[in-house]
Amino acid sequence: MSLHIPRIRGIDFAAAGKQLGYLEIEHSDNENDAAVIPSPIAVLSGGDGPTVLLIAGTHGDEYEGQILLQELIRSLHPDDVTGRLIILPALNIAAVREGRRVSSVDKVNLNRALPGRADGGPAEQIASLIAGELIPMVDFVMDIHSGGIASEYVPSAFVYQGPTPELWAEKTAAVAAFNPPYSVVVKPMLKAGSISGAADQAGVPMISTELGGRGTVSLPILNRARTGLRSLLGHWGVLKDASSAGGSSDAEAPIRWVELTAQSPVHSTMAGLFEPVVDLGQKVRAGDLVARVHSVEELDRPSQDFFAPIDGVVAIVRHPALVNVGTTVVNIAVDHGTTYPEGNHEPS
Numbered sequence: 001m002s003l004h005i006p007r008i009r010g011i012d013f014a015a016a017g018k019q020l021g022y023l024e025i026e027h028s029d030n031e032n033d034a035a036v037i038p039s040p041i042a043v044l045s046g047g048d049g050p051t052v053l054l055i056a057g058t059h060g061d062e063y064e065g066q067i068l069l070q071e072l073i074r075s076l077h078p079d080d081v082t083g084r085l086i087i088l089p090a091l092n093i094a095a096v097r098e099g100r101r102v103s104s105v106d107k108v109n110l111n112r113a114l115p116g117r118a119d120g121g122p123a124e125q126i127a128s129l130i131a132g133e134l135i136p137m138v139d140f141v142m143d144i145h146s147g148g149i150a151s152e153y154v155p156s157a158f159v160y161q162g163p164t165p166e167l168w169a170e171k172t173a174a175v176a177a178f179n180p181p182y183s184v185v186v187k188p189m190l191k192a193g194s195i196s197g198a199a200d201q202a203g204v205p206m207i208s209t210e211l212g213g214r215g216t217v218s219l220p221i222l223n224r225a226r227t228g229l230r231s232l233l234g235h236w237g238v239l240k241d242a243s244s245a246g247g248s249s250d251a252e253a254p255i256r257w258v259e260l261t262a263q264s265p266v267h268s269t270m271a272g273l274f275e276p277v278v279d280l281g282q283k284v285r286a287g288d289l290v291a292r293v294h295s296v297e298e299l300d301r302p303s304q305d306f307f308a309p310i311d312g313v314v315a316i317v318r319h320p321a322l323v324n325v326g327t328t329v330v331n332i333a334v335d336h337g338t339t340y341p342e343g344n345h346e347p348s
């Protein structure tokens with residue numbers, strides 16, 4: 001028996017062992033009348049067990065996940081796996097090659113493009129393979145993001161509320177196994193077209209992450225996520241021996257649960273230089289000064305102050321100092337402490 005998916009080259013999903021292949025993304029432009037942009041995929045199968053889909057490079061300028069998944073592909077032997085690991089370490093390969101959130105090829109945010117179109121542009125083709133082919137064949141999904149060039153997050157798991165008590169319980173258990181410093185919760189479908197939304201719709205437990213940002217790699221965050229990823233794969237039952245990874249160490253603080261809401265973002269109302277007045281993870285009260293923007297040329301114009309819209313924790317800070325009218329400079333997340341409130345996970 002074999003199981004091939006059109007447009008996924010070099011992979012038989014029914015075969016045992018380690019296979020390396022690629023998503024065949026068709027692209028036609030001024031330089032190429034019929035080129036292929038190959039997005040790499042690895043499949044490791046080691047007998048009966050769950051199927052886990054691991055993704056990085058959904059945005060091209062987010063790096064911890066790309067490194068960790070390349071490392072997993074090279075270091076794991078099929079005998080280490082019970083079930084099947086499907087790993088896509090550079091999903092939006094055109095954006096990854098350019099080191100940008102979206103590629104100049106189509107300028108489409110892949111994480112808003114699901115379910116995509118098989119006959120669409122590159123990001124839409126990838127989206128259709130993820131939503132239409134891969135998510136339906138897996139038991140668990142993790143999509144590893146960081147803040148990217150534009151921002152930095154508290155190092156966190158990133159999870160959609162609900163959508164059912166059963167899925168929510170699976171998600172919180174996965175967060176506990178991954179054991180990040182923070183867990184950021186958002187309302188389901190707040191961001192339509194995301195991989196998280198597609199997994200929710202398919203009833204597949206999924207967590208995402210936001211590991212730092214600024215278009216670079218944080219060593220402490222990378223190390224913590226490496227341990228967490230092994231622990232999570234052990235929790236999901238796809239790694240034979242995840243014991244060496246360990247769970248949380250006694251020295252680590254418990255996971256802090258915070259929530260992004262429609263009130264969280266602070267937008268600049270002025271173009272100029274953004275000065276952060278608060279740091280990531282800092283607790284603030286509604287009305288506290290959190291940012292200033294300074295005019296570049298108008299020396300007689302006073303700087304503009306921006307204030308926390310709600311009580312909470314500074315969860316995201318803008319990275320490049322130059323901002324425009326409408327740029328989000330900080331996000332303040334509701335602080336739930338070390339446990340997410342029971343019953344708060346239903347869509348409202």
Ligand SMILES: [Zn+2]
Nearest residue numbers: 059062145146
């Ligand atoms: Zn991202």
